[in-house]
Amino acid sequence: MARWTIDQPTSLTFDGVVALRIRLVSGSVAVLAGEAAPRLDVESVSGQPLLVTHDAGILTITYEDMTWDGVLGWLRPQRHSATVTVTVPKDCPTELGIVNAAVVVSGMSARTSVKSVSGGITMDGVTGSIDANTVSGDVEAQDAGGEVAFKTVSGGLTIAGGSLARLDAKTVNGRIIADVDLAPAAVVQTATVSGDVAVRLPASASARVDLRSASGRVETTFDGLDCRRKTGTTSVAGTLGTGDARLSASTVSGTVTLLRRNPPAGQERPAVGTEKEGKRR
Amino acid sequence: MSPVFGHGRLRLYLLKLLDEAPRHGYEVIRLLQDRFMGVYAPSPGTIYPRLARLEEEGLLTHDDEDGRKIYRITDKGREEIHRRLDELDDLEREITESVSGIAREVKEDVRETVRSLREELTWATREVHRETKQSVHDQARQTRDEARERARRVREELRLARSGATGQAREEDHRGAGQEQERRPGDEKGARRGWGDRAAWEDWSSWADWPGRRRRPGSGANAEFETLAKEFGNELRWAIRQAGALGEGALEELRGILEDALGRIRSEVFGPLKQQGEAGSSEGAPGDTAGSDDGAPGEAASGEPSTEDARHDANSAQESVGGSAGPGPHDTGDRPGPAAGT
Numbered sequence: 001m002a003r004w005t006i007d008q009p010t011s012l013t014f015d016g017v018v019a020l021r022i023r024l025v026s027g028s029v030a031v032l033a034g035e036a037a038p039r040l041d042v043e044s045v046s047g048q049p050l051l052v053t054h055d056a057g058i059l060t061i062t063y064e065d066m067t068w069d070g071v072l073g074w075l076r077p078q079r080h081s082a083t084v085t086v087t088v089p090k091d092c093p094t095e096l097g098i099v100n101a102a103v104v105v106s107g108m109s110a111r112t113s114v115k116s117v118s119g120g121i122t123m124d125g126v127t128g129s130i131d132a133n134t135v136s137g138d139v140e141a142q143d144a145g146g147e148v149a150f151k152t153v154s155g156g157l158t159i160a161g162g163s164l165a166r167l168d169a170k171t172v173n174g175r176i177i178a179d180v181d182l183a184p185a186a187v188v189q190t191a192t193v194s195g196d197v198a199v200r201l202p203a204s205a206s207a208r209v210d211l212r213s214a215s216g217r218v219e220t221t222f223d224g225l226d227c228r229r230k231t232g233t234t235s236v237a238g239t240l241g242t243g244d245a246r247l248s249a250s251t252v253s254g255t256v257t258l259l260r261r262n263p264p265a266g267q268e269r270p271a272v273g274t275e276k277e278g279k280r281r
Numbered sequence: 282m283s284p285v286f287g288h289g290r291l292r293l294y295l296l297k298l299l300d301e302a303p304r305h306g307y308e309v310i311r312l313l314q315d316r317f318m319g320v321y322a323p324s325p326g327t328i329y330p331r332l333a334r335l336e337e338e339g340l341l342t343h344d345d346e347d348g349r350k351i352y353r354i355t356d357k358g359r360e361e362i363h364r365r366l367d368e369l370d371d372l373e374r375e376i377t378e379s380v381s382g383i384a385r386e387v388k389e390d391v392r393e394t395v396r397s398l399r400e401e402l403t404w405a406t407r408e409v410h411r412e413t414k415q416s417v418h419d420q421a422r423q424t425r426d427e428a429r430e431r432a433r434r435v436r437e438e439l440r441l442a443r444s445g446a447t448g449q450a451r452e453e454d455h456r457g458a459g460q461e462q463e464r465r466p467g468d469e470k471g472a473r474r475g476w477g478d479r480a481a482w483e484d485w486s487s488w489a490d491w492p493g494r495r496r497r498p499g500s501g502a503n504a505e506f507e508t509l510a511k512e513f514g515n516e517l518r519w520a521i522r523q524a525g526a527l528g529e530g531a532l533e534e535l536r537g538i539l540e541d542a543l544g545r546i547r548s549e550v551f552g553p554l555k556q557q558g559e560a561g562s563s564e565g566a567p568g569d570t571a572g573s574d575d576g577a578p579g580e581a582a583s584g585e586p587s588t589e590d591a592r593h594d595a596n597s598a599q600e601s602v603g604g605s606a607g608p609g610p611h612d613t614g615d616r617p618g619p620a621a622g623t
Contacts, residue, residue: 009377041377041380041381043378085377087380104391106384124390142395158399160394161394177399179398198403198405257402259405
């Protein structure tokens with residue numbers, strides 16, 4: 001087992017990383033997928049030194065005084081701050097625990113799990129499975145894929161582009177915005193108390209739709225869905241196309257809007273994505 | 282991306298990469314790409330000439346392995362690295378910064394996309410709401426317009442029905458008047474059932490064909506005449522009510538006066554007109570007119586003078602005066618039926 005205590009800007013390379021675990025308080029952490037040797041760049045450290053271990057392929061970045069279980073202890077006022085960039089193979093499962101650091105994850109395709117109190121989470125081209133839990137941190141994702149699970153109190157979720165096999169989002173008053181394609185047999189479920197939900201699907205989407213709001217509005221630009229207003233529930237339900245996927249949204253007082261993306265707008269985003277991808281790889 | 286490698290830096294970095302291990306050109310390119318997360322992607326056209334130059338300078342050498350050149354550093358090359366060690370550290374730091382710069386760039390990029398998406402969808406949501414509201418509004422308006430149209434039609438029908446009913450009501454009134462006339466002879470039952478030639482009144486509406494006559498108000502002299510007749514009836518009734526009970530003598534006297542007046546009206550006002558269709562008019566018309574005008578007093582006199590009855594009869598009499606006063610004078614020639622029946 002290799003072990004480093006880092007109290008100044010440093011770069012480390014590793015011969016192989018099969019899993020990544022990071023616990024940080026504040027500052028920022030970036031996890032980037034790269035084909036080169038796994039690498040850790042610590043740009044700055046203040047307060048406590050970082051403890052880095054590399055054991056049986058598991059790369060762990062944390063603080064000395066921080067146990068895996070003592071998450072609540074992190075909430076004590078402290079000055080731990082670090083700016084860390086980790087480059088690992090894209091199929092490396094990643095687990096991040098953050099208090100208020102900003103998280104950037106790019107290009108990972110395995111399981112990515114992020115727990116954050118108030119730090120924002122930014123994801124670019126992350127596929128596989130994403131599991132994000134925050135109290136008030138927002139999740140902003142671009143070109144997401146695979147399965148996304150998101151739970152928050154007041155954080156918002158925005159997914160710009162990508163093809164989802166599953167989206168399970170629960171918020172209290174966080175807003176959910178998704179502009180995505182649906183993989184065949186995808187399941188998209190959102191539940192909010194007062195958060196608004198806006199989902200935009202391609203005009204060719206094929207899904208069984210069930211959107212409900214107790215006291216908010218439920219509206220759609222898709223034709224052929226059944227809009228009902230009753231005391232206690234407003235709903236939009238029906239089937240788009242052959243109804244392969246499932247889309248459901250429920251909210252107490254939020255507004256639910258299902259928008260239709262017309263082809264020209266749909267072609268624009270992938271083009272941007274591929275250009276960016278080409279630049280980065 | 283700003284130039285990652287300043288003057289001579291790429292050369293230094295190439296030496297550094299080959300100092301780590303002997304590599305072939307393609308591997309060098311890939312390592313550079315990975316090191317810079319794809320932000321800096323040197324082309325083979327950049328790298329191979331550089332490697333060739335370094336070899337010319339004696340800093341590198343190469344072995345051929347399976348037709349590929351494997352470059353390795355020479356002692357002279359290592360010397361150069363040692364000489365520029367500080368520079369190499371700087372370069373390493375810069376590259377690290379540019380790597381964390383990638384993270385920043387990714388973040389900015391995503392944030393930008395997300396922001397524009399959020400704005401777009403917020404706008405779209407608002408737009409949808411506006412349209413939905415608009416369509417609901419339109420629907421409501423359409424419903425309202427339809428309701429109005431229906432109401433208008435109903436009103437129209439009602440109006441038509443009412444004008445038809447008015448005709449019928451007049452007819453009824455006449456019948457009432459006729460009954461009173463009938464009752465006077467005493468055969469109450471016969472009178473009620475009778476007035477059998479009601480059929481004669483069926484085409485009451487044909488009275489409207491009277492040249493110049495209009496049912497609708499505002500038809501000039503006719504309307505005025507109607508009013509006049511009505512007022513006369515009212516005043517007459519008022520006078521009778523003022524006088525209290527109407528004795529048999531008074532009734533006779535009244536009839537005489539009214540017949541006189543009617544006679545005068547016939548001769549003096551309609552004199553010239555009368556000449557044309559004279560035949561039998563003197564018999565039928567007075568009877569008819571007197572009958573309807575007399576109805577109320579007759580009833581009041583013969584029946585119990587209870588106020589309720591009187592009012593009722595007065596009302597019907599008023600109606601009958603209004604209704605019959607018009608046709609009365611004209612009735613003379615062609616409709617002697619009802620009058621003769623009495």
